[in-house]
Amino acid sequence: MSGPTASLKPPTGAVAPERHPDAPPPGELLGPHYDQCFACGLKQPHGLHLAARAGEGASVTAEFTIASAHQGAPGLAHGGVLAAALDETLGSLNWILQVIAVTGRLETNFVRPVPVGTVLHLEARATAVHGRKIYSAAVGRLGGPDGRVAVRATALFVKVPIDHFTDHGRAAEIKAVLAQQEQVKAVRALEVNP
Numbered sequence: 578m579s580g581p582t583a584s585l586k587p588p589t590g591a592v593a594p595e596r597h598p599d600a601p602p603p604g605e606l607l608g609p610h611y612d613q614c615f616a617c618g619l620k621q622p623h624g625l626h627l628a629a630r631a632g633e634g635a636s637v638t639a640e641f642t643i644a645s646a647h648q649g650a651p652g653l654a655h656g657g658v659l660a661a662a663l664d665e666t667l668g669s670l671n672w673i674l675q676v677i678a679v680t681g682r683l684e685t686n687f688v689r690p691v692p693v694g695t696v697l698h699l700e701a702r703a704t705a706v707h708g709r710k711i712y713s714a715a716v717g718r719l720g721g722p723d724g725r726v727a728v729r730a731t732a733l734f735v736k737v738p739i740d741h742f743t744d745h746g747r748a749a750e751i752k753a754v755l756a757q758q759e760q761v762k763a764v765r766a767l768e769v770n771p
């Protein structure tokens with residue numbers, strides 16, 4: 578299989594991504610960023626209910642179980658669902674870098690079919706930063722962190738101002754989501770510094 582397309586290769590001058598000092602510690606569950614999110618929201622009955630955790634350095638891990646609502650071919654996960662899981666896991670790197678960035682480009686390799694009932698274990702890592710551009714890569718394995726590779730992705734996320742969401746999305750809900758994140762931050766600060 579050939580490598581990623583040219584625009585997913587960090588340019589000269591790109592720097593190594595840095596874990597933000599306020600990032601949640603390795604192992605901590607990140608929690609849904611929005612309860613209606615198809616990938617992580619718990620109020621989406623057919624969503625993925627993907628649970629992501631902070632990893633070491635500029636990385637995250639995540640897991641979800643392929644349900645029958647996620648099928649493409651009978652008994653097998655739909656490729657778009659797997660791409661959504663990769664996208665969400667890569668997007669969760671935002672909490673580690675403490676940035677707001679959206680997917681500009683997502684390239685996926687489907688290596689093995691993923692049967693319904695499988696736990697897909699994902700790991701994503703930021704690999705380089707150049708201006709507003711964050712380069713990253715993810716892998717999904719069958720059953721757990723030592724399972725066989727089923728999917729891989731390479732991505733480019735682009736940092737955006739919060740107006741990206743308020744201008745194009747539903748402003749009131751976005752404000753509520755942000756207020757909730759502020760509360761989570763305050764609780765974390767108290768846990769570290771009671």
Ligand SMILES: CCCCCCCC/C=C\CCCCCCCC(=O)SCCNC(=O)CCNC(=O)[C@H](O)C(C)(C)COP(=O)(O)OP(=O)(O)OC[C@H]1O[C@@H](n2cnc3c(N)ncnc32)[C@H](O)[C@@H]1OP(=O)(O)O
Pocket residue numbers: 584610611664665668669671677678679680681682708709710733735737742751754755
């Ligand atoms: C979700 C609601 C949350 C609300 C709560 C708020 C708290 C948020 C906290 C955390 C959220 C975490 C959410 C994770 C969810 C999973 C991730 C997703 O699924 S995100 C959705 C899918 N993605 C989009 O909808 C983007 C749609 N696209 C755009 O809006 C624009 O195209 C955007 C922002 C990507 C770029 O537009 P420009 O006008 O701002 O910037 P330009 O100048 O075009 O690009 C900047 C640089 O990036 C390169 N670039 C942009 N797109 C590229 C591409 N497709 N391929 C290669 N390079 C690209 C350009 O060449 C340029 O590079 P040079 O600086 O000149 O070197």
